[in-house]
Amino acid sequence: xxxxxxxxxxxxxxxxxxxxxxxxxxEGVPEPRLPADPAEKVEKGKDGISRRSNVSxxxxxxxxxxxxxxxxxxxxxxxxxxxxxxxxxxEHEGTEVCRWFNERGYVAFLLLYRVPxxxxxxxxxxxxxxxxxxxAEVRRxxxxxxxxxxxxxxxxxxxxxxxxxxxxxxxPRFPGAAAGVVCRPDAVVLIYPWKVAAGDKxxxxxxxxxxxxxxxxxxxxxxxxxxxxxxARLFEALLAANRPAELHIFxxxxxxxxxxxxxxxxxxxxxxxxxxxxxxxxxxGSATVPxxxxxxxxxxxxxxxxxxxxxxCGPSSACxxxxxx
Numbered sequence: 001x002x003x004x005x006x007x008x009x010x011x012x013x014x015x016x017x018x019x020x021x022x023x024x025x026x027e028g029v030p031e032p033r034l035p036a037d038p039a040e041k042v043e044k045g046k047d048g049i050s051r052r053s054n055v056s057x058x059x060x061x062x063x064x065x066x067x068x069x070x071x072x073x074x075x076x077x078x079x080x081x082x083x084x085x086x087x088x089x090x091e092h093e094g095t096e097v098c099r100w101f102n103e104r105g106y107v108a109f110l111l112l113y114r115v116p117x118x119x120x121x122x123x124x125x126x127x128x129x130x131x132x133x134x135x136a137e138v139r140r141x142x143x144x145x146x147x148x149x150x151x152x153x154x155x156x157x158x159x160x161x162x163x164x165x166x167x168x169x170x171x172p173r174f175p176g177a178a179a180g181v182v183c184r185p186d187a188v189v190l191i192y193p194w195k196v197a198a199g200d201k202x203x204x205x206x207x208x209x210x211x212x213x214x215x216x217x218x219x220x221x222x223x224x225x226x227x228x229x230x231x232a233r234l235f236e237a238l239l240a241a242n243r244p245a246e247l248h249i250f251x252x253x254x255x256x257x258x259x260x261x262x263x264x265x266x267x268x269x270x271x272x273x274x275x276x277x278x279x280x281x282x283x284x285g286s287a288t289v290p291x292x293x294x295x296x297x298x299x300x301x302x303x304x305x306x307x308x309x310x311x312x313c314g315p316s317s318a319c320x321x322x323x324x325x
Contacts, residue, residue, distance in 0.1 A: 020062040022109075022141075024133045029058065030175045032126045034114050049260075052088040055115050058130040060137065063098040063108035064145060073148035075284045077101045078109045078134050078185070082158025082194065082256065085118040085127065092258035093157040093191075100259065100272055105285075106153075107145050109138055113163065124163055124205070129174035131156075131167035132183035139182060151284050154185035155275070157258060158226065161193030162203075165234075168213055169206045185213055187282060189275055190234075192219035192226045192255055197233035206234075208241035215245045216278050218271050220253030246278055 034056040044050045065074070079101075081093040088094065090110060098108035113130035117123045135152060142149040156164030168188040172181055190196075196203055215238055217231050228249050238245035253268030261269070279285070 020064070022060040022062065022137060024058045024060065024130055024137060029056070029114070030126075030129060032114075032117065032120055034117070034126075049089070050091040051083065052090050052112065053086075053115065055088060055112050058114050058126075058133075059112050060134055061095075061098075061110040061112065062145070063095075063102050063110065065102045065105070065107060067146055070146075073142075073146055073151075074105060074107050075151040075153065075279070076107045076109065076138055076142075076145070076147040077153040077155055078111055078131075078138060080111045080113065080127075080131060080154065080156035080160035080164045082156070082160045082192075083115060084194070085123040085159050086116040088112060088115055089157070089256065089258065092260050093160065093256075096259040097155070097272075104276060107147050109134065111160075113160075124159075124166055127159075127163040128166045128170070131163050132170075132172060132177075133174055135167070135185050136172075136177070136181050136183040150186055152185050153187045153189060153279065153284065155189040155191070156193065157191045158194045158256065161190040161226075162195055164188055165190055165193055165196055165215075166203070166205050168215075169208060171211075184211060187214050187216070187279065187284065189216045189279075190218070190231075191258075191271065192223055193217065193231065193234070194226050195230070196226075197230040197237075200233065202234050202237045206237075208237055208243060210243075212238070212241065212243045214282055215243065216248075216275060217245070218248040218250075218274065220250040220255075220257075220268055222252050223255045225255040244282075248274055 036056045038054050040052065040054045040056065042050050042052045060078070077098070079094055079097045081088045081090040083089045090112065094110045098110050101108045111131060111134050113127040117126050131154065135154060138147065138152055139149045154164045154168055156162070165188065168184050172183045177183070196206070202208070217235055219226055219228055219231050221228050231247060231249065235245055235247040248271070250268040257268060
């Protein structure tokens with residue numbers, strides 16, 4: 001192939017695989033701002049998982065899917081990774097989650113909110129504004145992404161779960177919010193949310209009024225970072241406020257599992273399907289699942305293993321509930 005054509009082909013491939021990004025604050029990030037130095041970076045840890053640090057310019061990374069029907073609106077999910085307000089675990093609690101939802105008919109957006117804020121007086125203040133602005137921005141651009149503006153899910157892990165919860169439980173808190181802007185999601189999903197309650201009370205910055213969206217909470221009993229008692233307190237508070245809520249607590253799973261593969265018997269690995277069932281029950285299902293060119297179950301079946309239900313596993317099996325060893 002002649003060099004010019006080779007370069008052109010390379011450029012076309014690069015365009016296809018690069019993800020679109022939406023800056024949340026193109027006219028300047030509101031306080032609390034973070035310095036651009038040190039520069040943002042992504043590093044792979046000893047566990048093989050990549051994590052991002054020093055995010056000073058909050059933005060959304062778009063994970064779009066093919067449009068099977070130009071007239072059909074799709075549900076959207078905004079994924080908010082955890083990281084203790086110091087880093088972003090945006091691989092197993094971010095990119096992989098977005099792709100999983102892509103395969104099930106959702107347009108996905110990864111929120112890269114500002115970090116580190118853990119040492120600030122109110123660590124979630126900036127991230128919460130970023131989350132609210134992200135919801136407002138996806139809703140504003142809904143037509144361009146063929147997204148249903150009434151089916152936007154905010155899904156957060158750990159500190160990202162706290163961020164998603166506070167963002168969903170408050171009116172617009174960011175400066176310059178236009179009158180009538182709707183920054184609450186239509187559903188909120190909290191996976192092992194961090195520090196959402198203290199003692200017998202939920203956080204003071206959680207306002208459970210009539211506008212609080214339906215809420216799904218999931219974690220494990222043996223989570224030492226986000227105790228299950230806090231999730232139970234939040235669930236009770238949601239019920240007391242007469243808000244729709246669902247709570248799942250697994251016996252084992254620990255904290256920070258995200259999309260990590262789980263060992264045999266690790267039922268917590270099936271959490272994405274529990275979320276999907278709940279969302280479909282609330283009308284967020286997608287009738288047509290697009291062919292994205294990739295199909296990955298979180299815990300795929302093994303052809304060399306008998307199903308615990310007594311039937312053989314294999315690629316043609318309809319069952320996808322058994323975790324792979």
